[in-house]
Amino acid sequence: MDKFVIRGGNPLLGTIKVSGAKNSALPCMAAAILTADEVVLENIPQVRDIETERNLLTSMGAEVELGYGRAQHRTSIQCAVLSDPVAKYEIVKTMRASSLVLGPLIARTGIARVAMPGGCAIGGRPIDLHIKALEQMGAVITQEHGYLEARAPRDGAGRLKGAHIVFDKITVTGTEDILMAATLAEGETLLENCAREPEVTDLAALLIAMGARIEGAGTSTIRVHGVEKLHGARYRINPDRIEAGTFLIAGAITGGDLMVDCCDPSHLGSLIAKLEQAGVRLDIGEDSIRVRSEGAGGSGSTALKAVDISTEEYPGFPTDMQAQFMALATQSEGTSTVTENIFENRFMHVNELIRMGANITVSGRTATVRGRSPLQSAAVMCSDLRASAALVLAAMVADGESILDRVYHIDRGYERLEEKLRGVGAQIRRMGDVFGKR
Numbered sequence: 001m002d003k004f005v006i007r008g009g010n011p012l013l014g015t016i017k018v019s020g021a022k023n024s025a026l027p028c029m030a031a032a033i034l035t036a037d038e039v040v041l042e043n044i045p046q047v048r049d050i051e052t053e054r055n056l057l058t059s060m061g062a063e064v065e066l067g068y069g070r071a072q073h074r075t076s077i078q079c080a081v082l083s084d085p086v087a088k089y090e091i092v093k094t095m096r097a098s099s100l101v102l103g104p105l106i107a108r109t110g111i112a113r114v115a116m117p118g119g120c121a122i123g124g125r126p127i128d129l130h131i132k133a134l135e136q137m138g139a140v141i142t143q144e145h146g147y148l149e150a151r152a153p154r155d156g157a158g159r160l161k162g163a164h165i166v167f168d169k170i171t172v173t174g175t176e177d178i179l180m181a182a183t184l185a186e187g188e189t190l191l192e193n194c195a196r197e198p199e200v201t202d203l204a205a206l207l208i209a210m211g212a213r214i215e216g217a218g219t220s221t222i223r224v225h226g227v228e229k230l231h232g233a234r235y236r237i238n239p240d241r242i243e244a245g246t247f248l249i250a251g252a253i254t255g256g257d258l259m260v261d262c263c264d265p266s267h268l269g270s271l272i273a274k275l276e277q278a279g280v281r282l283d284i285g286e287d288s289i290r291v292r293s294e295g296a297g298g299s300g301s302t303a304l305k306a307v308d309i310s311t312e313e314y315p316g317f318p319t320d321m322q323a324q325f326m327a328l329a330t331q332s333e334g335t336s337t338v339t340e341n342i343f344e345n346r347f348m349h350v351n352e353l354i355r356m357g358a359n360i361t362v363s364g365r366t367a368t369v370r371g372r373s374p375l376q377s378a379a380v381m382c383s384d385l386r387a388s389a390a391l392v393l394a395a396m397v398a399d400g401e402s403i404l405d406r407v408y409h410i411d412r413g414y415e416r417l418e419e420k421l422r423g424v425g426a427q428i429r430r431m432g433d434v435f436g437k438r
């Protein structure tokens with residue numbers, strides 16, 4: 001298993017580019033199931049979850065071409081025939097977002113067999129709200145041997161039916177799954193208490209380009225007028241706001257001067273506000289943000305200041321930035337509280353940061369971070385995607401050389417992270433199995 005070796009102490013200087021959004025790419029690739037025509041997606045990040053999505057689609061009979069060379073961020077998907085509409089456990093267990101094919105498969109083929117996603121490091125993450133909504137649209141869903149067996153109602157045209165759906169809880173992939181299903185349903189679907197994340201708006205824009213009739217994406221209420229058929233499209237997905245946010249904190253924590261390029265600052269409002277509150281200087285451009293700070297080395301007015309955060313659904317502070325912001329808080333003067341409201345077990349990074357010398361206590365859903373704590377290098381363990389990003393940030397300011405184990409977690413959602421960071425001055429390299437097989 002690959003590891004990162006990171007020597008701390010280098011301020012990040014220069015320009016770093018943001019890739020396309022993983023959490024847009026996954027639903028947009030699943031949306032190709034809704035048509036027999038070719039769907040071409042641009043700005044697709046080269047991360048492991050995209051390969052998993054490709055394997056999932058090809059296992060069902062789709063033709064998927066991931067671009068390379070100059071076209072390396074372009075993907076062409078054609079689901080002319082879905083010979084085997086099954087999302088197999090071997091794939092679903094490696095990526096929960098595989099369940100995003102449930103709605104599109106039922107809507108397009110009338111049947112679907114999708115392995116139930118098991119447990120996850122950050123929380124239970126059930127998909128009960130997806131199932132409940134599809135049942136309201138007339139789907140018949142049973143659970144057998146760890147699989148959801150689903151089929152559209154047999155009466156009428158065997159299509160899902162439009163319905164009035166109010167989500168009990170705001171769910172991102174739940175909104176996306178049902179939005180896709182509703183595009184081919186009979187009649188109108190009204191979705192309420194929807195997720196407003198930019199990834200939902202991105203998916204809706206692709207669906208509209210495919211001929212769907214959707215109003216209100218990006219708000220809590222979305223109205224979909226079902227159509228008989230969708231057609232192919234070419235679409236460029238959004239930049240990754242979480243990767244951009246991670247780079248902003250990398251610039252701030254290392255005391256650098258970093259231009260985060262090819263991002264969309266309008267998607268980062270809550271993070272920008274918190275970073276400015278912490279005393280980080282940000283120059284906001286149209287598709288870039290320059291971040292400057294004295295970082296851990298600052299004192300008095302230039303020191304990073306403690307700030308409290310509480311994760312919320314968009315446009316609130318994103319849970320996918322919580323761990324990275326906690327790393328910054330370890331280098332801030334004063335006491336910060338970090339409250340995680342979305343997932344019940346998203347503090348896996350805390351004990352690893354404590355191993356590096358951070359002063360953090362956890363009580364329920366709130367972590368209290370007492371800064372500033374000089375961090376020491378250590379061997380630490382990656383556990384999930386964003387917790388791992390926080391360890392990379394901490395290691396870049398720690399005294400000495402840290403070794404991060406299981407960086408495959410990072411490869412799931414960050415494209416060539418070590419190369420990008422090395423390009424702006426970080427001392428980071430990828431190593432094969434340093435300690436030998438366990």
Ligand code: EPZ
Pocket residue numbers: 023026097123124125126127128129130131169170171172173174195199319320342343344385386413
């Ligand atoms: C999406 O996950 C993202 N993943 C996550 O990013 C992100 O953390 C999350 O939204 C919240 O912003 C993708 O888009 C692929 P939810 P999702 O359904 O859709 C509960 C990353 O790091 N819930 O909005 O799975 C759930 O347990 C990943 O890139 C139900 O109870 O999250 C959670 O507590 C990690 N029943 C809350 O709702 C359901 O049927 C929000 O989850 C669905 C969700």
